[in-house]
């Protein structure tokens with residue numbers, strides 16, 4: 001795998017991203033971090049990738065909701081998601097960072113690379129070119145948990161107890177996330193411990209980064 005050569009955040013705001021399998025704990029940690037930062041006076045913008053435009057598209061829904069994808073080309077799906085992330089970074093995240101806000105994104109460009117590789121497109125290089133136009137987060141958290149636990153957490157949500165989950169894909173995705181985290185300077189966060197200790201770890205990291213950026 002190549003390194004993603006994203007560009008450094010040129011704005012005064014702070015970009016914090018969370019990636020990992022469904023059920024790894026992203027929403028739980030983002031909710032806690034946002035309310036904590038807001039309590040301390042932080043101007044927080046919560047956002048997520050891909051945006052609803054892609055989430056509601058026929059091709060995305062096919063890959064999320066069904067095991068039969070023969071009518072769709074995965075690379076086409078991936079380019080669509082990458083395009084959406086590029087637009088989102090340039091036209092939604094950047095203006096907020098320019099205003100000095102703290103932007104927290106639920107999933108980020110790394111998820112596109114993880115999915116592309118996990119689906120067997122490890123030799124595609126176009127994604128590395130697009131990455132050059134993506135802002136490198138000030139903190140890129142990768143939450144990690146074993147696949148059975150992640151899936152049981154997803155199944156525990158009433159609305160998702162019968163949802164289609166491609167199990168072999170989850171194992172490959174977990175490996176890809178771990179590799180991308182290592183390769184791209186992410187912060188690995190195991191979530192097989194209590195929510196409180198996971199959160200404390202994340203909060204400490206964010207504080208350290210704020211200090212480095214002379215945030216006050």
Ligand SMILES: Nc1ncnc2c1ncn2[C@@H]1O[C@H](COP(=O)(O)OP(=O)(O)O)[C@@H](O)[C@H]1O
Pocket residue numbers: 020021022023024025026027028029153190191192193194195196198
């Ligand atoms: N250490 C932990 N960190 C985060 N979530 C945890 C942890 N331990 C247990 N959980 C539980 O795992 C679930 C994670 O769900 P969620 O935050 O919605 O994940 P995601 O948004 O990544 O799909 C929640 O029910 C949460 O209470």
Ligand SMILES: [Mg+2]
Pocket residue numbers: 026027028106
């Ligand atoms: Mg979530």
